Amino acid sequence: MKNKKIIKKNFEFQEIISKQEFYRNSSFVIYYTKNDKEYFRYGISVGKKLGNAVMRNKIKRQIRMMIQNQIKTSFEFSYDIIIIARNRMMQNSFDQNQKELKKLIVKFLK
Template structure:
């Protein structure tokens, strides 16, 4: 089954980032924009400074897992978000990163 909650196209990423509404934490920068689709959508971006492709894909899998755990809480919010991982994410455990992402997503209004 195709996941309709994922943002993949570059122009969608650029329109969300161009909206200039964001939240910064130690491990993440989260850009967000209200949508009219009546669903929560997300995109994940990990820069090359974070490491090679193996590490970047591991981080993306972890963030995707965090989103799936948080998604039930965000079901009534209709936003498009882009989560950019910072290099500080490597220094903390999965559980610490999950708590940080939960707190940041609660601030989106």
């Protein structure tokens, strides 16, 4: 079964980022745009400056877990969001990163 809630295509990432609507803090940047679907979708981006492939995949897994814990993918809003990890994320613990992502999500939902 294909997961419809994940953004994977490069052109979709570029389209969302080009709208220039975002929130940021020291660990994350969240770009967002309204979509025409009845559910929200998310994409995760981790740059090559953050480490080798193993480290980048670990960061992506952690962000996915944070999203599952906080957003629960059952929101009734229809947005596409892109979460970009920043260097500061590597220095913080998982709990600190989760709190920072939650703060951004709260800003985004208001």
